[in-house]
Amino acid sequence: MRVRDLRVWYGTERGAVRAVDGVSFDLTAGETLGLVGESGCGKSTLGRGILGLLPAGAATDGEVLYEGRNLVALPPRELRGLRGPDLGLIFQEPMTRLNPLMRVRDHFLELLRTHEPGIGEAQARRRSLETLGAMGIPPTRFDQYPHEFSGGMRQRIMIALALTLRPRVLVADEPTTALDVLVEAQILAILADLRRNFDTALLLITHNLGIVAEACDRVAVMYAGRIAEQGDARTVFADPAHPYTRELLRSTISLATTELHYIPGAPPDLADPPPGCRFHPRCPDAMRVCPAQDPVELDLPAGQRVACWLHGPGGAVPEGGTLPLEREEIALAEEA
Amino acid sequence: MPRRPEPDTAQGAAAAVTPTAAPLLQVHDLQVHYPLRGTFLHRLLGREAGEVRAVDGVSFEVARGEVLGLVGESGSGKTTLGRALLRLVEPTAGSIRLEGRELVGLSEGAFRPLRQRLQMVFQDPHASLSPGMNLLSAIGHPLVIHGLARDRGELRQRVAQALERVGLVPVERFLTKYPGDLSGGQKQRAVLARAIILGPELLVADEPVSMLDMSVRAKILELMLELKAELGLTYLYITHDLATAKFFCDRIAIMYLGRIVEIGPAQAIYQRPRHPYTQALLRAVPEPDPSRGVARDLPRGEIPDAVSPPLGCSFHPRCARAFEPCGWERRDVATMLESRWATMAEEDWRAERALVGDLGALAEPGEVARLVPGRDASTADLLGFLQRLRREGADPFWQGVGELAVEDGAVTVRFAPAVDPGLVVDGPVEVACLLYGRTPHADHTVPDA
Numbered sequence: 001m002r003v004r005d006l007r008v009w010y011g012t013e014r015g016a017v018r019a020v021d022g023v024s025f026d027l028t029a030g031e032t033l034g035l036v037g038e039s040g041c042g043k044s045t046l047g048r049g050i051l052g053l054l055p056a057g058a059a060t061d062g063e064v065l066y067e068g069r070n071l072v073a074l075p076p077r078e079l080r081g082l083r084g085p086d087l088g089l090i091f092q093e094p095m096t097r098l099n100p101l102m103r104v105r106d107h108f109l110e111l112l113r114t115h116e117p118g119i120g121e122a123q124a125r126r127r128s129l130e131t132l133g134a135m136g137i138p139p140t141r142f143d144q145y146p147h148e149f150s151g152g153m154r155q156r157i158m159i160a161l162a163l164t165l166r167p168r169v170l171v172a173d174e175p176t177t178a179l180d181v182l183v184e185a186q187i188l189a190i191l192a193d194l195r196r197n198f199d200t201a202l203l204l205i206t207h208n209l210g211i212v213a214e215a216c217d218r219v220a221v222m223y224a225g226r227i228a229e230q231g232d233a234r235t236v237f238a239d240p241a242h243p244y245t246r247e248l249l250r251s252t253i254s255l256a257t258t259e260l261h262y263i264p265g266a267p268p269d270l271a272d273p274p275p276g277c278r279f280h281p282r283c284p285d286a287m288r289v290c291p292a293q294d295p296v297e298l299d300l301p302a303g304q305r306v307a308c309w310l311h312g313p314g315g316a317v318p319e320g321g322t323l324p325l326e327r328e329e330i331a332l333a334e335e336a
Numbered sequence: 337m338p339r340r341p342e343p344d345t346a347q348g349a350a351a352a353v354t355p356t357a358a359p360l361l362q363v364h365d366l367q368v369h370y371p372l373r374g375t376f377l378h379r380l381l382g383r384e385a386g387e388v389r390a391v392d393g394v395s396f397e398v399a400r401g402e403v404l405g406l407v408g409e410s411g412s413g414k415t416t417l418g419r420a421l422l423r424l425v426e427p428t429a430g431s432i433r434l435e436g437r438e439l440v441g442l443s444e445g446a447f448r449p450l451r452q453r454l455q456m457v458f459q460d461p462h463a464s465l466s467p468g469m470n471l472l473s474a475i476g477h478p479l480v481i482h483g484l485a486r487d488r489g490e491l492r493q494r495v496a497q498a499l500e501r502v503g504l505v506p507v508e509r510f511l512t513k514y515p516g517d518l519s520g521g522q523k524q525r526a527v528l529a530r531a532i533i534l535g536p537e538l539l540v541a542d543e544p545v546s547m548l549d550m551s552v553r554a555k556i557l558e559l560m561l562e563l564k565a566e567l568g569l570t571y572l573y574i575t576h577d578l579a580t581a582k583f584f585c586d587r588i589a590i591m592y593l594g595r596i597v598e599i600g601p602a603q604a605i606y607q608r609p610r611h612p613y614t615q616a617l618l619r620a621v622p623e624p625d626p627s628r629g630v631a632r633d634l635p636r637g638e639i640p641d642a643v644s645p646p647l648g649c650s651f652h653p654r655c656a657r658a659f660e661p662c663g664w665e666r667r668d669v670a671t672m673l674e675s676r677w678a679t680m681a682e683e684d685w686r687a688e689r690a691l692v693g694d695l696g697a698l699a700e701p702g703e704v705a706r707l708v709p710g711r712d713a714s715t716a717d718l719l720g721f722l723q724r725l726r727r728e729g730a731d732p733f734w735q736g737v738g739e740l741a742v743e744d745g746a747v748t749v750r751f752a753p754a755v756d757p758g759l760v761v762d763g764p765v766e767v768a769c770l771l772y773g774r775t776p777h778a779d780h781t782v783p784d785a
Contacts, residue, residue, distance in 0.1 A: 024433035038549045059620050125424035126682055136636070138674035139685055140695065150638045172735055181576060185631045192630045205552060210622030214630045234626040251551045254623050255606070260554040260583070266519055335521045335552060 001027040001050070001169050001201060005073070007060035008049045014271040019045040021273075022062075024252065024297075027169060030195045032202040033071060033218030034233065036209060036248075038267050042225040043205045047171045050203070051087050052079045066169070088167035090159055093172040093188075094268045097158060099145040104132075104157060105142045108164060115165055131160040135190060136198065152183035159190065172204045188215045209252045213237055221245045224268050224278035231277035231304025241306040243285045265330040280325065285310060289321030358436060360570050361383040361421070361538060366394045366430035368420050373642065388642045390416040392594035393430070398538070403564070403571040405585035405602065406724040407578060407617075410641040412591040413572045418540045421572070423447055434538070452482060455536040459543035461523035464769065465515040471499065474510045474614050475530045482534065497527040501566070503558060512668050521552035532563060537560040542574040557584055578621050590614045591641055593650040600765025610767040612658075613651045621630075636675060647701055648754030649770065656732060661770055663754035664736020666705040672733045674726075691721050715742045724749060 008020040019042040027033055035282035048054050050064050054072055064071040066086070071079060078110045083089075091097050098107065108128035112119050129139045135156035146154060155175065161169060172191065176184035192215050196286075204216055207219050212219050213233060220230040221244060240246040250261040265282040268274055274281055280290035287309055295307040296316060309317060344610045356718070359500050368391040375421050391413045397435060398404045406414045419425045423439065432439040432625055457466045465474050474494045476485065485491035497508045502525040504510040523538055524544060531539055541560065545553040557580060563569055575581050581588060582602060589599040590611060598611040612635075619631045635654035640646055648663015653671060655662065673692065679683040693708035708716040719742055739750040759766040759774030767773075 036553055129682055133678045133680070136675070136678055138678040139682070140677065140689070180638070181578070181620045182409065182634055185622070185634050188622070189630045189632060189697055194547050206475070208622060209550070209624040213624045213626045214622050214628055237624060237626050248551065249624060250430060251554050252624050253550075253553055253557075253583060254579075254625075255579050255618070255621055256623070256625075257579065257580055257583050260558050262554040262558075264552040335519060335555065 001064040001065070002197055003027075003050060004065065006046070006049060006060070006064060007053060008045050008058055008060050009148055010058050012271060014269075017271045018225050018273070019058075019089050020049055021270075023225075023227050025220055025230055027203060029168065029199045031218065032191070032195060032204055032216045034212030034219040034291045035203060035205045035222060036207065036212050036219060037208065038248075039223035040267050040270070041208075041222045042270070043222055046222070047173050047203060047205045048089075050169075051083065051089055051130065051171055053083075053089065072117075077319075084111070084167065085165045086168050087171045088162040088168065089163065090162050090172040090175045092177055098154060103143050103145055104137075104149075107157075107161060108132075109163060113126055113163065120166075127164055128160075130166040130186070132157070134163075134193075135160045136186075145318065147258045152179055155179060155183075155187060156190070159187070163198060163200070168201060169203070171205070174207070175204075176211070177206075184211075191215060206209065209249060209264055210254060216249050221248065221306045226307065227305075227307070228279065229304055229306045231302075231306075232301075235302050236304055239302060241284045241300055241302070241304050242279075242308045243309060243310070244279045247282075247284070257292040263305070266335055277307070278300070281327065282330065285326040286327065287322050288325050289317050290325060292318070292321070337690055340661055344723075353702055359398040359433060360402075361398040361572075362431070362433040362436075363397070363421070363694065364395045364431040366391055366417070366420060368416050368430065369428040377656075379499065386643055389426075389594050389645065390642060391420060393644075394591075394594070396589055396599060397753070398536070398570055398571055398572060401564075401568065402587065403573055404574060404584045405588045406574045406591060407576065407581050407588055408500070408591035409617075411593065411642065413594040414591050415542055417591070417635075418572060418574045419543050421538075421540055422451070422454050424456070428508055433778075448482075452534040453537045455531040455539050455543040457524075457527055457531050457544045460547055461520060461527050461703045462515070462547075464527045465523060467515055470512050470514050471495070471504070474515075475499065475526060475533055478530060478534050484534070494533060495529075498533045499526075500534065501563065502526070502529040504529065509585065519552075520548050521556060524548060524556050525595045528556075528559065528563065532567060532569075534541065535567070535571070536771060538572065540572045540574065543576070544573075545580060553580065560584075572706055578617055585635045590617070593639060594652065594761065595644055595768065597651065597769065599766060601758070604764040608763075610762055610765060610772060611651075611769045612655045612771075638669070644701060647703070649757050649768075657771065658732050658751045659735045659770070660676040661755040662736065664733055664751045665754065666700065666702040666749075667700050668733050668736070669707070669708045669749060670695050674724075674729045677732070679707060688721065691718050695706075699770065703751050703754065705751075706743075707747045708745065715745060715747055718747045722749070 002329060004024050006020055006023045009016045009018045023046060037043050041045045049060060054060065059074050062072060109124050112124040112127065129142065133139065137153060137156055161175050176187050191202060194202055206212060216230060216233050218238050219233045223226045223244050228244045229236060236245060240249060247263045251263055263282055268278060274291065276291040276293055280286040289309050296313060297305055297307045299305050299310050300311060369387040369389050371387045394417060408414045409463045416425060420427050427440050470494065472495050475498055476491045478483040478507060479491055479494060485494060499507045499510055504522065504525050545556050548556060564571060573581065573584055576606060585602045587600065589596045590606050592613050605614065609618050616635050620634055637654050641751050646663055647665045651670055652658040652662035689709045691713045693710050698705060707714050707718060719740060722740055736751050737749055738752050741748050755770060757768045757770050759768045762772045
């Protein structure tokens with residue numbers, strides 16, 4: 001899947017909210033891409049946007065290229081046909097997505113019959129049990145109802161449902177946020193095995209940098225509707241090129257934390273984002289050019305792609321543009 | 337940037353958390369059991385529906401000025417324990433002493449003045465503040481309830497002081513704001529202002545930063561450390577997050593299914609976790625280090641139902657190191673078979689499933705399991721199958737199996753007697769696991785810890 005200059009905006013009383021504002025990235029088979037950022041930065045909108053699952057009132061522009069077709073321009077009927085067998089989504093709260101009146105068996109059989117009308121009963125059952133087994137759900141529980149399962153098992157059932165159609169692209173939106181640490185780790189191990197077993201391209205949306213580090217091959221750091229930095233997870237974590245990535249990493253409290261750090265201020269209102277680089281009001285390295293002009297996306301020698309004036313291009317920066325930006329200090333009252 | 341005043345050695349940590357005076361809080365054998373509402377038939381027959389042992393015999397002390405972390409997953413009883421300390425739920429048994437004074441059994445009237453000394457901060461700042469009250473009314477509310485403000489002027493002044501302490505300045509701008517106007521971090525600051533306005537000594541903070549963005553968590557923790565230093569507060573920090581607990585706490589108590597399984601200085605526990613559960617938790621924390629990779633070999637399953645906890649050690653069904661006396665029992669037979677079958681092809685597990693009769697008969701706890709063969713199988717088939725699994729020995733379950741025998745048309749599985757692990761001292765910590773220390777029942781060999 002290739003995403004090029006994708007834009008998603010919502011009309012509100014305050015004007016257009018540009019939740020995704022010119023985002024480009026690639027997602028290849030068997031790869032896990034972590035999409036990370038603070039709440040309200042447009043992660044979930046982007047995840048739903050590439051699947052065409054946005055609510056009414058959202059407008060989309062740009063390209064989501066999948067097998068030679070632009071999903072953004074595809075008629076809704078055709079797009080619906082792709083969802084399931086080609087494009088899958090795992091939600092945060094599994095209980096709201098399982099029908100409490102339907103047995104697990106019926107969830108699977110209905111799904112398989114809808115998308116693969118020719119499939120026989122025995123084959124549908126075999127496929128379902130195989131996927132459930134891979135998620136650690138015993139076959140003896142196939143006839144039970146969702147309420148008979150624990151939270152972690154429900155999330156596994158949701159993942160199994162999404163996987164049973166063998167989607168080529170899977171978006172998982174905070175799939176472990178509601179779960180305990182041990183169950184979260186179990187689910188992450190399952191998602192990591194997806195690449196091996198199903199050759200699925202996975203977009204993993206999370207606010208947890210630890211999850212990205214452990215479970216993702218590549219990472220895209222999103223801020224205020226744009227991707228600030230993307231690249232190989234090891235490279236980006238070892239040597240973050242964008243000050244936002246660096247500050248986000250420093251403010252993460254981990255077992256290795258001995259000092260507290262935080263990013264002052266809060267992400268901007270997407271109806272009225274700051275001019276130029278949207279991070280400049282909070283950026284410790286902001287220069288005069290930053291509020292004046294949008295940063296240019298550049299590929300760095302280390303391999304990551306970054307949108308930050310610190311990396312140039314030199315020729316595009318006006319004279320005196322690299323001098324430090326003078327700003328008022330951010331008051332606590334503005335914090336997130 | 338703030339740095340935690342960290343003692344260099346384990347001795348230093350112990351000294352820092354053992355000030356001269358007696359403990360501020362002493363909890364002894366505290367139990368909180370919730371009765372279950374039975375069905376109509378149960379009540380008609382006068383049968384008990386059972387109870388949930390949310391907190392099942394917990395003892396600990398908190399020294400003045402100390403931060404004790406209560407760490408556990410959901411269902412561990414940590415939140416119920418915190419609420420019981422503030423009498424938001426009534427303890428079933430046990431003792432809670434605040435500077436030696438017993439709180440359990442006090443009348444509401446006698447407890448009321450003590451409530452000023454104990455305050456609580458809840459997880460969800462959005463739900464902790466009433467959307468219809470501005471900050472002046474919300475934060476001043478405890479003063480009004482306890483009749484501690486003479487007039488509007490004093491109320492306003494004390495609320496303004498509290499707002500300033502938590503950094504919601506300029507105060508004038510915030511007094512008239514409603515929770516809906518505030519960000520997540522600001523709301524949690526307002527909640528902290530309300531918690532400190534009565535001048536408490538002990539603050540029970542239940543997941544105070546879990547719902548906040550990473551970029552704000554550090555700020556709220558820093559504020560809590562500042563408040564602690566300025567106001568001489570003592571914290572009970574309840575969390576599922578081992579990373580913030582490591583930074584924030586002097587001592588840690590790890591809870592599992594209503595009990596403390598390991599307790600001691602934070603430094604000692606993080607350096608060398610003893611309980612297999614603590615070890616698993618620490619392995620499972622996602623760390624922002626791409627060289628680590630996803631954690632593997634984690635305990636299977638989830639926290640079991642507290643209505644009917646496992647026999648012996650509650651953690652044994654999930655524990656890779658559980659051995660003979662840990663409490664293997666009838667229900668584990670079903671779990672062992674089902675987890676085996678989840679990995680098998682359909683015809684293979686169906687063949688095995690056909691050997692075993694009704695699995696529902698294995699749903700109740702017991703030290704003997706009686707397995708009736710399936711319709712087209714004999715007891716010999718079933719016995720042969722179980723003996724084969726035993727020889728394969730892939731599941732730690734088999735260590736707890738004593739005898740397999742055919743009796744009265746069924747195969748009986750007898751388990752080693754369960755030993756309930758109590759906390760034993762091991763170095764600087766106490767741990768409730770049979771791998772450590774000696775128990776009076778121990779005629780078995782303890783594997784190396």
